[in-house]
Amino acid sequence: MKSRPHALRDIATRQFDVCVIGAGASGAGCALDAQCRGFQTALVDAGDFASATSSASTKLAHGGVRYLQQAVAEFDFGQLKVVREALRERILMLENAPHLVHSLDFVVPCFSSFDLLYFGTGMKIYDWLAGNASLGGSRILSKQEALHLVPTLRTDRLAGGVSYRDGQFDDARLAVTLVKTFADSAGEVVNYLRVVDLEKDSTGKLVATIAEDVFSEQKITIRARAFVNAAGPFSDEVRLMAAPALPRRLVRSKGAHILLPLEEGVNDALLIPKTEDGRVIFAIPWQGRLLVGTTDQEVPTAEEPMVTQEDAAYLLRHLNRYTARHYAHDEIVSAFAGVRPLVQPDHSRQTKKLVREHEVEIDEHSGLVSILGGKWTTYRVMAEHTIDAVAKTLGRANTRTNSQHLPLAGATGYTAEYWRTLVREYDVTEATGRHLAEKFGMESAHVLELTKENTVLKSPIVAGSPSICAEIIYCARHEMAVTIEDVLARRIGLQYFDWRLAMQAASVVASHLARELGWSDQQRNEAIHDYVGRIERWLAAIGLQTG
Numbered sequence: 001m002k003s004r005p006h007a008l009r010d011i012a013t014r015q016f017d018v019c020v021i022g023a024g025a026s027g028a029g030c031a032l033d034a035q036c037r038g039f040q041t042a043l044v045d046a047g048d049f050a051s052a053t054s055s056a057s058t059k060l061a062h063g064g065v066r067y068l069q070q071a072v073a074e075f076d077f078g079q080l081k082v083v084r085e086a087l088r089e090r091i092l093m094l095e096n097a098p099h100l101v102h103s104l105d106f107v108v109p110c111f112s113s114f115d116l117l118y119f120g121t122g123m124k125i126y127d128w129l130a131g132n133a134s135l136g137g138s139r140i141l142s143k144q145e146a147l148h149l150v151p152t153l154r155t156d157r158l159a160g161g162v163s164y165r166d167g168q169f170d171d172a173r174l175a176v177t178l179v180k181t182f183a184d185s186a187g188e189v190v191n192y193l194r195v196v197d198l199e200k201d202s203t204g205k206l207v208a209t210i211a212e213d214v215f216s217e218q219k220i221t222i223r224a225r226a227f228v229n230a231a232g233p234f235s236d237e238v239r240l241m242a243a244p245a246l247p248r249r250l251v252r253s254k255g256a257h258i259l260l261p262l263e264e265g266v267n268d269a270l271l272i273p274k275t276e277d278g279r280v281i282f283a284i285p286w287q288g289r290l291l292v293g294t295t296d297q298e299v300p301t302a303e304e305p306m307v308t309q310e311d312a313a314y315l316l317r318h319l320n321r322y323t324a325r326h327y328a329h330d331e332i333v334s335a336f337a338g339v340r341p342l343v344q345p346d347h348s349r350q351t352k353k354l355v356r357e358h359e360v361e362i363d364e365h366s367g368l369v370s371i372l373g374g375k376w377t378t379y380r381v382m383a384e385h386t387i388d389a390v391a392k393t394l395g396r397a398n399t400r401t402n403s404q405h406l407p408l409a410g411a412t413g414y415t416a417e418y419w420r421t422l423v424r425e426y427d428v429t430e431a432t433g434r435h436l437a438e439k440f441g442m443e444s445a446h447v448l449e450l451t452k453e454n455t456v457l458k459s460p461i462v463a464g465s466p467s468i469c470a471e472i473i474y475c476a477r478h479e480m481a482v483t484i485e486d487v488l489a490r491r492i493g494l495q496y497f498d499w500r501l502a503m504q505a506a507s508v509v510a511s512h513l514a515r516e517l518g519w520s521d522q523q524r525n526e527a528i529h530d531y532v533g534r535i536e537r538w539l540a541a542i543g544l545q546t547g
């Protein structure tokens with residue numbers, strides 16, 4: 001990927017076929033699809049790549065057991081179609097990014113024979129819907145088997161469980177990797193470039209976006225023949241920029257997650273099948289933590305949501321009903337929340353009932369193509385449908401996507417044992433080898449090559465984390481990381497692992513970024529101050545102490 005100043009200059013001077021607004025799962029997927037079909041494509045985001053919903057998901061590459069439940073209970077074949085499509089996409093995600101997506105076993109605890117039969121049958125339908133895209137069949141577990149798989153489960157009244165297999169992935173890294181794959185295919189991309197206006201010709205057709213550099217406040221014009229609105233929960237704002245009379249289409253729903261210490265021996269995820277508000281919650285081993293989520297609450301705006309004390313209490317209350325071990329509020333190590341962009345159907349405003357199906361909307365007058373709704377798991381097929389629509393508007397309807405079988409950056413040649421090569425060839429610890437392989441795949445070697453020039457870069461960013469300083473340099477040079485949070489959250493994940501550890505790491509990250517990006521001492525100090533201040537606000541919102 002080019003440096004940001006270089007990319008900023010180039011994006012303002014070229015004429016593109018397609019300009020994609022928003023670099024979350026939907027936008028990054030659309031940009032890659034368009035570029036790979038031969039369209040000269042530009043991709044911009046108002047923040048960092050995946051800094052909105054796409055780094056705040058439950059990280060499941062799944063058909064959605066919850067949607068299956070709804071489909072069966074309400075004879076809703078639309079939902080069944082969504083589940084089936086996602087199950088097909090799940091396996092493509094696994095094949096195209098094996099370093100970032102893997103299968104994971106889940107256990108549904110059951111407290112009666114009826115539950116065993118109900119969930120056992122439900123999971124058989126899930127298996128059947130997956131067909132030959134199945135990751136492994138479900139089965140009914142005895143009480144002992146359920147406890148063996150999830151040793152923290154409470155034992156009283158437990159009748160057994162149902163196990164099934166689904167997909168888990170690193171959402172932020174997958175989005176960054178999609179963007180990187182796009183840039184490697186000669187796509188032009190810039191982060192922190194907010195579209196503030198759209199320019200039209202005399203017939204009302206869009207011809208350019210006016211975008212503002214968030215750091216310098218300088219405005220640039222990006223010229224293209226087609227425009228894709230992939231602004232996720234902000235899509236209505238972009239639609240209204242193109243055509244102010246359009247009705248709003250999105251309902252926005254906040255979903256919160258908390259992260260807790262992961263107990264020894266817990267390898268399987270727990271599906272909590274029933275909440276007070278008739279939903280399901282997951283407690284999932286994820287990168288050394290127990291990830292618990294999510295809530296579902298309609299919100300008026302898509303602006304950065306915070307996890308509150310009430311959100312955390314709701315999640316802990318439900319988790320503790322199912323576990324023998326009591327999880328306390330002050331054990332929370334980090335948290336995050338995202339806003340679901342749900343397409344509003346006419347009949348319901350209950351957010352937990354809205355389908356996660358996507359819709360491609362074409363505004364005939366301005367030509368804006370909006371991709372609305374959807375799920376992370378279906379990002380590829382959403383992109384395919386969107387770029388099919390774009391291709392039609394560009395008079396190139398005969399183009400076909402190759403994204404079903406397109407290995408993403410770092411995927412080619414990757415195996416689950418690749419970390420051993422890193423340990424052997426670069427003399428790093430097992431924890432660092434595994435961490436690098438799981439974040440960067442085959443590109444880890446490029447990260448570690450930096451340590452040959454400067455062995456200091458092999459040192460940990462902060463004690464207690466497997467991340468090393470070379471990652472900061474690599475992310476600044478090759479992944480357009482330009483803030484402390486870009487590095488610690490979306491590139492290497494330390495912020496999700498532990499907020500307080502991330503605060504400690506901030507000054508080291510800032511020092512390396514300062515050298516790479518030419519910051520003054522004042523800019524470096526301000527960056528640390530801003531970052532630490534953000535985490536302090538999140539800690540306060542959830543009711544935790546800083547120290």
Ligand SMILES: Cc1cc2nc3c(=O)[nH]c(=O)nc-3n(C[C@H](O)[C@H](O)[C@H](O)COP(=O)(O)OP(=O)(O)OC[C@H]3O[C@@H](n4cnc5c(N)ncnc54)[C@H](O)[C@@H]3O)c2cc1C
Binds near residue numbers: 024196233337338341
């Ligand atoms: C709590 C929660 C849990 C979820 N769990 C799962 C799950 O386990 N599995 C699954 O498959 N799906 C899950 N989803 C759904 C999935 O995360 C979303 O469908 C997906 O991330 C949406 O991606 P997006 O690209 O459409 O939106 P976003 O990721 O929000 O991206 C939109 C981007 O547009 C940018 N933008 C906005 N306005 C402008 C502008 N004017 N100019 C430039 N850029 C702009 C934003 O900065 C943002 O980066 C979950 C969602 C939530 C909220």
